[in-house]
Amino acid sequence: MISRFLLQNMDKRGYVFLALVAAIGILVPLLNLLMPVGSLFHVPTSTMSLWGKYLCYALLAISLDLVWGYCGILSLGHGAFFALGGYAMGMYLMRQIGSRGTYGNPVLPDFMVFLNWQELPWYWYGFSSFPFAMLMVLLAPGLLAFVFGWFAFRSRVTGVYLSIITQALTYALLLAFFRNDMGFGGNNGLTDFKDILGFNVQAQTTRAALFSMTCVMLIAGFLIARGIVVSKLGKVVIAIRDAESRTRFLGYRVDRFKLFVFTVSACMAGVAGALYVPQVGIINPSEFAPANSIETVIWVAVGGRGTLVGAALGAVVVNYAKTVFTSGFMAPYWLFALGALFVFVTIFMPKGIIGTARELWEKRRKPAPTVTPEPAPAE
Amino acid sequence: MNAPNPGALTSSLLYLDGVSVSFDGFKAIRGLSLTIEPGEMRAIIGPNGAGKTTMMDIITGKTKPDVGTVMFGGSVDLTKLDEAAIANLGIGRKFQKPTVFDFHTIEDNILLALKAPRSVARTLFWQTAAAQAKRIDDILGIIKLGDARDRLAGSLSHGQKQWLEIGMLLAQDPKLLLVDEPAAGMTDGETAETAVLLKAIAKDHSVIVVEHDMGFIRELGVKVTVLHEGSVLAEGPLDVVSANERVVEVYLGR
Numbered sequence: 001m002i003s004r005f006l007l008q009n010m011d012k013r014g015y016v017f018l019a020l021v022a023a024i025g026i027l028v029p030l031l032n033l034l035m036p037v038g039s040l041f042h043v044p045t046s047t048m049s050l051w052g053k054y055l056c057y058a059l060l061a062i063s064l065d066l067v068w069g070y071c072g073i074l075s076l077g078h079g080a081f082f083a084l085g086g087y088a089m090g091m092y093l094m095r096q097i098g099s100r101g102t103y104g105n106p107v108l109p110d111f112m113v114f115l116n117w118q119e120l121p122w123y124w125y126g127f128s129s130f131p132f133a134m135l136m137v138l139l140a141p142g143l144l145a146f147v148f149g150w151f152a153f154r155s156r157v158t159g160v161y162l163s164i165i166t167q168a169l170t171y172a173l174l175l176a177f178f179r180n181d182m183g184f185g186g187n188n189g190l191t192d193f194k195d196i197l198g199f200n201v202q203a204q205t206t207r208a209a210l211f212s213m214t215c216v217m218l219i220a221g222f223l224i225a226r227g228i229v230v231s232k233l234g235k236v237v238i239a240i241r242d243a244e245s246r247t248r249f250l251g252y253r254v255d256r257f258k259l260f261v262f263t264v265s266a267c268m269a270g271v272a273g274a275l276y277v278p279q280v281g282i283i284n285p286s287e288f289a290p291a292n293s294i295e296t297v298i299w300v301a302v303g304g305r306g307t308l309v310g311a312a313l314g315a316v317v318v319n320y321a322k323t324v325f326t327s328g329f330m331a332p333y334w335l336f337a338l339g340a341l342f343v344f345v346t347i348f349m350p351k352g353i354i355g356t357a358r359e360l361w362e363k364r365r366k367p368a369p370t371v372t373p374e375p376a377p378a379e
Numbered sequence: 380m381n382a383p384n385p386g387a388l389t390s391s392l393l394y395l396d397g398v399s400v401s402f403d404g405f406k407a408i409r410g411l412s413l414t415i416e417p418g419e420m421r422a423i424i425g426p427n428g429a430g431k432t433t434m435m436d437i438i439t440g441k442t443k444p445d446v447g448t449v450m451f452g453g454s455v456d457l458t459k460l461d462e463a464a465i466a467n468l469g470i471g472r473k474f475q476k477p478t479v480f481d482f483h484t485i486e487d488n489i490l491l492a493l494k495a496p497r498s499v500a501r502t503l504f505w506q507t508a509a510a511q512a513k514r515i516d517d518i519l520g521i522i523k524l525g526d527a528r529d530r531l532a533g534s535l536s537h538g539q540k541q542w543l544e545i546g547m548l549l550a551q552d553p554k555l556l557l558v559d560e561p562a563a564g565m566t567d568g569e570t571a572e573t574a575v576l577l578k579a580i581a582k583d584h585s586v587i588v589v590e591h592d593m594g595f596i597r598e599l600g601v602k603v604t605v606l607h608e609g610s611v612l613a614e615g616p617l618d619v620v621s622a623n624e625r626v627v628e629v630y631l632g633r
Contacts, residue, residue: 228503231503231504231505232491232505233502233503233505235483235487236491236502238480238482239480239483239491242480243479245441245462246479246480248461248463248466249462249471249472250466250491250492250497250547251467251497251551252497253463253497256498256499257499
């Protein structure tokens with residue numbers, strides 16, 4: 001039943017995406033581990049980690065596309081869910097350091113010793129356990145999204161007002177996490193990680209495994225998101241996007257449907273954040289910055305919203321461009337380029353890369369598009 | 380028709396009494412009273428601003444009245460329920476401006492309206508049963524869009540959208556249909572066909588039709604209620620009502 005749910009009406013684009021991610025997830029770690037350094041086919045560990053980061057962003061983009069592209073909820077605070085998932089993973093990684101920290105305290109992370117704290121705050125309990133931490137990766141963002149959505153959707157806050165309060169949400173969390181007495185490392189965040197599940201996070205094999213795991217989660221996230229959008233629930237969600245009050249008059253409780261996709265999406269963003277942290281090696285409050293969430297919106301718009309695959313593609317393309325741009329002499333102009341890209345896509349490619357490509361493809365196949373708004377008269 | 384509801388306070392399907400609502404001091408509805416019997420079809424006419432759409436908003440839960448009673452099926456107080464609950468009780472609504480889901484196919488529009496559990500979990504794991512697929516086919520046949528089922532609703536003409544929306548109402552299978560200007564923007568031929576369609580629907584549903592088109596009302600041949608400034612001005616067969624001096628005065632602005 002579950003496989004039927006996940007694979008129903010899978011289209012060609014979906015299979016190509018799945019095959020591509022699966023291939024990357026297997027080949028890249030193999031080429032990294034088995035090929036000798038200097039070989040043409042060797043993938044350097046740094047490149048692998050960089051692409052691992054892109055793929056985490058791709059998962060974040062898919063989660064945003066689920067709420068924005070399909071349900072019309074323009075969340076400008078999805079970075080908050082990503083960061084919360086990241087912090088949950090970071091807390092686990094901090095607890096794994098044990099007495100190897102600078103101060104050698106077996107229980108307290110370095111920053112707590114530095115702040116002269118005597119004992120672990122209660123909300124750090126349990127994070128030495130990996131399963132508990134993974135549960136929190138889902139629960140922390142999921143619960144926040146549920147509570148936030150509960151109030152917002154029930155009071156029928158929509159459109160730009162909702163966007164603004166999601167933005168305020170992530171900004172408030174940014175300010176909160178900056179404070180040292182929140183107990184999350186303040187300004188510096190969580191870093192200097194040593195082990196994950198007993199393996200050294202810096203080790204090449206661990207990095208290869210994390211990369212593969214990111215691909216697995218990207219595939220899982222895509223399948224879940226797709227399963228949702230092609231189900232009848234997905235049709236209801238699209239109906240809400242296009243004619244909310246009409247949907248309500250059909251007897252659907254719009255707030256509950258929104259709450260469901262918003263919460264699922266937040267959990268997905270949390271998983272993306274959790275995979276991001278061990279590959280990047282740090283999580284700090286800047287991940288809550290409103291600009292990050294807005295950038296995510298740009299990835300989705302560039303790739304093509306309401307397509308899932310496009311969102312993932314947009315995330316990789318824009319971030320690859322960012323890496324290229326910001327590592328050369330053009331670095332100071334990156335934000336201008338990003339802004340220009342967004343304006344360009346909005347005006348000339350409102351359906352994004354995927355949508356535009358499909359239109360061109362259909363035009364080529366049918367040179368004269370015979371759009372018939374009226375059916376042919378009855379013969 | 381239906382077995383009398385033991386808790387019923389009235390035998391009417393819909394019962395409005397002394398309903399008033401005002402927006403920023405403007406009284407859109409003042410002391411409106413109206414009853415619809417089970418199986419009845421009623422036409423509601425009135426000049427612009429008479430309160431026709433506001434009345435529908437009150438019945439469907441979009442607007443809460445300031446005072447007054449709104450009872451459905453004899454015992455359910457509609458003023459305490461929201462839109463979704465009222466829709467699930469069996470009150471369907473067609474809007475003045477045809478509102479269909481443009482990015483869904485015609486078939487999916489009907490599927491979304493089809494009477495079925497509306498919960499998140501049930502829709503997530505939904506499988507269309509054979510009987511339901513058959514029902515969708517039947518409705519597509521009735522509204523003559525069977526050949527266009529895979530087209531996006533957004534590509535339909537205005538008249539076809541009106542029909543699709545009527546089809547969605549049928550799929551909902553409500554006890555009471557509220558139909559706001561079904562003939563607006565239609566050709567004469569389409570209008571006549573719509574009247575036939577509505578009359579067929581009225582055989583086993585209660586229907587309230589709001590309409591401006593007198594020819595259309597005449598074709599329906601049902602009891603007419605004239606609204607003016609938020610209350611009932613006259614009620615009766617169209618010939619009697621249109622002979623009423625007050626009605627003529629209101630319509631012609633004398």
